[in-house]
Amino acid sequence: MAKPNKKGPEKTVEIYCSQCRTLLLKYRKGGKGALVKCFKERIVKDHTVVPCHCPGCEQPFAREALIRGTPALKIMGGKAFQK
Template sequence: MAKPNSKAPAKSVDVFCSKCGAKLYRYKKGGKGALVKCFKERITEDYTNDLGVCPDCDSVFGRDTLVRGTPAIKMVGGKVRMK
């Protein structure tokens, strides 16, 4: 499998917790689909204390994984939303 593009996409999105609405990340997203995973190298601003855990309501929204050999956070369906 190929690695993700080394050049970050121009589009930035804000990632929020679906339960409490807390801001989690500012992320450079490529494509127009749903947010399934976040490559760690594309996260520009991180508002969380623990990896994959909301800082306000302590709900788990993602887990640490490797996608195509690159560290990423795999999102749990319905736990995050983006603008």
């Protein structure tokens, strides 16, 4: 399978925790679909202290995974949303 484009899209979205509304990440997302995964190379700014855990409520919102051979965060359903 093809790897994701490193430069990625120009559109930047902010990803928040669903429970406490804390800012988690700024991410260059492509497309109009739901937030399912975040490739680590496209993360612009990471506001988390412990990887994949919210700094506000300390609940996990994602799991680290390899998707198409590239490190990524696999978002758990309903744990985070984008603006």
